[in-house]
Structure formats: C-alpha cells, structure tokens
Amino acid sequence: MTDFLMYVLCGLSAGLLGGYLGLGGGIVMVPFLTIVAGVDIKTAVPVSVTAIVVNSFSASNEYLKKGMVDLELAVILAIFMVLGNITGSNLSLVVPAEATRLLLTVILVYTAFSLLKGKKTTERVSFKDNRSKYILACTLIAFLTGVLAALVGIGGGVILVPMLYLVIGTPLSTARGTSSLLIGFSAAASTAVYFLYGMIDFSIITGVILGITVGGKVGGYLGTIARPLVVKVMFFVIMLYLAFRLAYEPMKGIL
C-alpha cells in the first residue's frame, strides 16, 4: 500500500512539474521512480513510456483543438521515430543499467540548463518553412531521438521541439503540438515492445498513470497562469540533484 502511494506521488510530481514547465513528464518520471521510489531504472523506463502514451492523449488534444499540430510533419517524423523506438527498446534489452543512468544524466543536465536559459520560450515573429530543405536530416534526428527516448524512458520532446522550431522553422506552439502528437505514437511503439517482452511492472504502472494523468492536467493548467523564475530555478536545482544521484552509482563503479 505504501509503495502504491509512493508511485502515485511520483507520477503526480512528474505530471505537475512536467505539465507546469511544458515538458512531457518522462524526463522527470524516470529519475523520480529511480531515486525517490527506489525502482530499478530498467523497470522505471517501460513504466515511464507507457505513462507518456496516456499523457499524450490529453496533451496533444489541447494543441489539436487550437489547430497547432502539423499533421503531415507528425506522420512523416513519427514513422522514423517509431522505427527508432523499436530499435531503442530492443537495444535496451542488452544495454547495461549503468549506461542508461549515465545517458539519462546527460539529458537531465541538458534539459535543466536549456530550461533555465529559457531562450526557446520566445516566439519568432516571422517563419520560414525549411521542411523541403532539411526533412532528410530531421528524419535522421527523429530516428536517433526515438532510439534515445526508448533507452531512457522519455518522450523526446526535449529534442523534437527545438528541432522543429529551429531547423524546420515551425512556430514554437506548432512545434510543441506536433511533438506531443508524434510522441504518443513513438512511445506506444516502445510500450508494445516492452509489453511483449514482459518488462512492464503492472504493480507500478497503475499508481504512476493515475498520478501523471491528474498531475499533468493540473500542471498544464497552472503553467498557463504563470511560470515564475523561482520555479524554474527550483526545478533546475532538483534536476541537477537527480542527475548527480543518477550518475553517482555508475561512476562509483568506474572510479
């Protein structure tokens, strides 16, 4: 019972923080489950990707309603990202847990700094559509993002949104909307692989999904009201602490 409540709390915190700061939730979920709830990272990753699929139902809906999803781009990139996810989830069967922890540490540090800098949050005034020019490069990035996302249990929005915004040239809101829709498809591919290999822990998934769905909704609502700098700084510190804790054990083994 106590464990179950702990999983709900982990999901709730990940959903709240993720929704509030415009992240998917996976980036917060895996470290929370690993560090706070003491779940093995190899168990936390499949749980996280499954929760991401459910979360994407409501997240992408908000953007679809406002017409902020580039459906053509989403379909093209989803194919490559799904292929990457299938590759990544199959790779995770052989990749050691220490490597997964170190990989996630790097992504956590990158996300913490990019969020604190906050440059991405400023919307451009004019847009130049570069999709015909860079689509091949973007499909390759989508594939690699898929591999990475499946390995560490994140959605991949942290790479997709800047790619769509900076390389393709879509408006930031469209980049976020497109990313949230295609993450739903790609995370589903990982979920399917992990499910078929019996790697999803059903005793954890219920609490986590309940927490992240409720937390994501509340966090998303709070995020539309205000995003004070103090929360960003607090999140930055939490992310760095989680990154340190994640990296500590594998590094201890190496040093």
Added chain:
Amino acid sequence: MSRQNFETATLIKLQQVSWYLALAWFGLIAVMIFAGVEGAVLFAKYGVVYVLVVTVAKLFIMAHEFRKVKMTRFFILCCVLVVVLLSTILLRYWV
C-alpha cells in the same frame, strides 16, 4: 482539397474519451488495490493493451481523414505507420 479541410474532430473526441476511460480503468484498479482485492494489478495489463489499441485507432482515423481530403501520400504513410507499429509483434514472435 487540402490540409485546411482535414477534420480533427473525431481524433480529438477519441483522445478525449480514451483519456477519461484510461483514468477510470486505472482508478478502478487503484480502488481494488485499496480494497485488498487479490490480483488487482493484473487488470493493469488490459489497460496497457487498451492504450495500444487506441493508438492504432488514432492512426486509422488519421488515415481515413487524409483519404477524405485526398492527401493520398499521407494516407499511405499512416498505413505504413500502422504496419511499422504492428511489426513489433512480428519481431517478437516470428524473428
């Protein structure tokens, strides 16, 4: 026919209903866990299957809408995506 004619209402409705159903399903399992029902967590397996089925249904809806607005290339791409997703099952059992 173009992107402007693409109808997202069905996709939005499906996602909305699916989200509530998923919440209700996992909420029910949580109640069962609190009530001490033996093997309640195993019901979560069906919840995961449901989530995957909804994802494929989303793709079918998108494919249908692309076909309706005569965006054949994207209709085919949606079908390819369904095949790629289903290939995970093939990879697991036949390779």
